[in-house]
Amino acid sequence: MTPISVCIIAKNEExxxxxxxxxxxxxDFEIIVADxxxxxxxxxxxxxxxxxxxxxEWIDDFSAARNFAASHAVNNWILVLDCDEYITHxxxxxxxxxIRQYPRYVGVLEIENAMMGGDxxxxxxxxxxxxxxxxxYHFTGAIHEQVTPLKAQELISFDLPLKIYHTxxxxxPAKIAEKNQRNIxxxxxxxxxxxxxxxxxxxxxQSYVLGDDxxxxxxxxxxxxxxxxxxxxxxxxxxxxxxxxSLLLTGRQEEALNYANIYDSFSALTDFVYLMGxxxxxxxxxxxxxxxxxxxxxxxxxxxxxxNSYLPCYNIAxxxxxxxxxxxxLMYYKKCGDFPPAQERLNALNS
Numbered sequence: 603m604t605p606i607s608v609c610i611i612a613k614n615e616e617x618x619x620x621x622x623x624x625x626x627x628x629x630d631f632e633i634i635v636a637d638x639x640x641x642x643x644x645x646x647x648x649x650x651x652x653x654x655x656x657x658x659e660w661i662d663d664f665s666a667a668r669n670f671a672a673s674h675a676v677n678n679w680i681l682v683l684d685c686d687e688y689i690t691h692x693x694x695x696x697x698x699x700x701i702r703q704y705p706r707y708v709g710v711l712e713i714e715n716a717m718m719g720g721d722x723x724x725x726x727x728x729x730x731x732x733x734x735x736x737x738x739y740h741f742t743g744a745i746h747e748q749v750t751p752l753k754a755q756e757l758i759s760f761d762l763p764l765k766i767y768h769t770x771x772x773x774x775p776a777k778i779a780e781k782n783q784r785n786i787x788x789x790x791x792x793x794x795x796x797x798x799x800x801x802x803x804x805x806x807x808q809s810y811v812l813g814d815d816x817x818x819x820x821x822x823x824x825x826x827x828x829x830x831x832x833x834x835x836x837x838x839x840x841x842x843x844x845x846x847x848s849l850l851l852t853g854r855q856e857e858a859l860n861y862a863n864i865y866d867s868f869s870a871l872t873d874f875v876y877l878m879g880x881x882x883x884x885x886x887x888x889x890x891x892x893x894x895x896x897x898x899x900x901x902x903x904x905x906x907x908x909x910n911s912y913l914p915c916y917n918i919a920x921x922x923x924x925x926x927x928x929x930x931x932l933m934y935y936k937k938c939g940d941f942p943p944a945q946e947r948l949n950a951l952n953s
Contacts, residue, residue: 604694606701606733607632607675608683610652611667613660615685616643618769623651625688631681636671644685662788665741672736682732686770687713693763700760701733708749709733709762717771726906729836733762745788746805771812778812785809800829804841807848816848823848833867840905842868846877855884872904876914888921895921912938919944923951 608631612619619635626633635648638660648655658670672680679701700709708731716725731749739757742750751757771778786809793802803826810819823845831838842864849858858881861874868874879894895914903910919934932951938944 603632603676604630604698605677606679606681606697607634607672607677608681609634609636609668609671609675610683610685611636611638611658611664611671612640612644612648612685613638614640614642614644616640616647619644619685620647620651622683622685622688623648626683627651629692629694632676634671634675636667636674638667662791663744665743665747668741668747672740675736678735678737680734680736681709683766684768684770687766687768689764690714690767691763691765696763697733700762701735704758704760705735706738706755706758708739708757708759709764710759711762711764711766713766713768715768715771727903728840728905729761731757731759732766733764744792745785746801748801782809782813798829800826800831801837802826804837807841807844811844811848816851819848820845820852820854833864839868839871839874843871843873843877843905846874846881850880850884855881859885872898872901872910873906875901876904876906876909879914879917883917883921888924892918892921908941912941912944916941916944919947923947 608626610619610622610633612635623633623635633652633654635645635652635655636658637645637648637655638658645655654674656671656674658667660667668682697709700707710729711732713728713730714725715728734749738753738755739749739751741747749757770781786806789802789806789809793799793806796802803822807819807822807826810816810822823841826841827845833839833842842861846858846861849855861878861881865874865878875894876898879891879898882888882891882894895918898910898914901910906913915934915937919931919938922928922934923931928951932948935944935948935951
């Protein structure tokens with residue numbers, strides 16, 4: 603058996619868990635499912651694939667549930683997945699080599715999150731620690747839990763040749779709203795215990811973004827960014843982008859212009875450069891916007907799908923169309939592929 607145990611916590615996930623576990627069953631993993639009180643067919647489905655299906659009494663603490671599942675694993679190396687995630691790419695021999703070479707490191711994998719954003723974004727990508735040795739690490743935090751060293755030591759990571767597709771941000775509005783409200787309640791309680799944790803402010807902001815409450819999101823992002831934060835941290839970069847987008851969505855484009863003051867700290871991020879283009883465009887500065895969109899086209903893929911391709915192309919086309927240069931506008935609309943807003947403009951211009 604592969605010396606890695608996959609640990610999953612679940613509650614009422616009959617719609618998702620079979621696809622997750624069916625994908626996992628292609629590999630020789632021990633699979634541990636800790637059920638936190640399902641009333642549907644989750645446990646029945648899990649029992650078809652999992653090595654162990656355990657019951658865990660829910661105590662409003664995701665770390666406690668994850669650590670419980672890991673405590674029942676045969677292997678020390680723990681790979682953490684959720685029911686609404688499934689593997690799209692894995693190089694298992696390479697992973698086994700990495701855990702032999704770096705027994706005290708943690709593994710970071712890439713997660714593509716399915717989500718329809720306000721600017722037409724279809725998905726965005728994040729990187730999270732999801733593989734660790736329980737001899738050296740465990741989870742802490744009641745919600746949006748994080749892998750933490752058991753003893754004082756630096757957390758050093760390696761990139762895993764493993765990609766995950768996450769569908770948890772799409773679904774019925776009622777189900778997403780219920781999950782979101784649960785998260786907000788747990789985050790608010792956690793913030794009362796540790797009011798100086800910028801990460802909690804970030805996650806609260808993200809929760810309000812998921813609920814399309816961008817005014818409230820701005821409030822929490824603003825609090826989070828008031829701390830002295832390392833711009834190299836992924837959650838800080840995500841918070842900066844999300845705050846800028848929320849400012850635009852709440853009509854605070856003049857305030858968003860202050861992002862020019864932090865340009866040097868984040869200009870290596872494709873998402874930030876594209877966002878600066880949108881900020882300039884919202885402030886009627888099309889020439890400056892054009893420069894940022896053209897730069898974004900030369901940059902690598904960002905966290906959000908399309909920020910180095912069809913999204914800047916679409917905005918470049920809009921700028922040229924407004925300038926009356928239809929030849930260049932048409933050229934950039936055509937570069938947008940099947941992006942619906944671009945197709946609508948092409949149809950309108952060709953009619």
